[in-house]
Amino acid sequence: MTQQQTTDEPHAPEPQLSLCFSSTRRGARLARRLAVEQFTEWTGLAPDSGTAHAVALVTAELASNAITHGRLPGRDFRLTLLLLPQAIRIEVTDTRPERPVRRPGALSASSDAMSGRGLLLVTAYAERWGSESRDAYTKTVWAEVPVPPGTPRG
Structure with a gap:
């Protein structure tokens, strides 16, 4: 089957x-640069639009957490982007399922700490986010950034 939609398919x-x-x-x-580039290609929105900035920030935070807290030597992380009807879903999968993601309220970063606030930014820019372990070897952290109504798709 090709990637093109046929007239027999109700939904692409x-x-x-x-x-x-x-x-x-x-x-x-x-990963951050690719996410913005792919998002703008799918939607036609400018790379300097507010939504593209949100995609960049959320991708940067999730990827940064993957390389800081989810890294095993010699193992990569995976970025998956899905354009949903009203959002772009950003998923970052790392190789440390035994290290669960802590919700921002559970973080204990002091007010003068240089790090520890990334998920607060994800919470601010994403409509919703979460994490899941799909198997015994990986953990996926995902976030959905809303796309303005009427934005072209695909």
């Missing part, structure tokens, strides 16, 4: 992209 599959990146700062930076 959601646009999706999934790639692996090295668990390094460079890998996280590339």
Whole structure:
């Protein structure tokens, strides 16, 4: 079956992209840039739009957490993007399922700490977010950034 929609199909599959990146700062930076580029290609929104900035920020935070807290030497993290009817879903999968994600209220970052607030930003920019372990070897943290109504898709 090709990726093109046929007239017999009632609904086309959601646009999706999934790639692996090295668990390094460079890998996280590339994931952020790719997420914005793919989002703007799917929607036609400008890369400097508010929604594209939100996609960049959420992707950067999730990728940063994956390389900081979910990294095993020699293992990559996976970025998956799905364009949903009213949001873009950003998923970052790492190789440390035994390290659960703590909700922002459970974090104990002091007011002068240099880190520890990333998930607060994700909470502010994402409509909803969460995490799940789909198997014994990985953990996926996901967030859905709302897309303005009437935005072209695909």
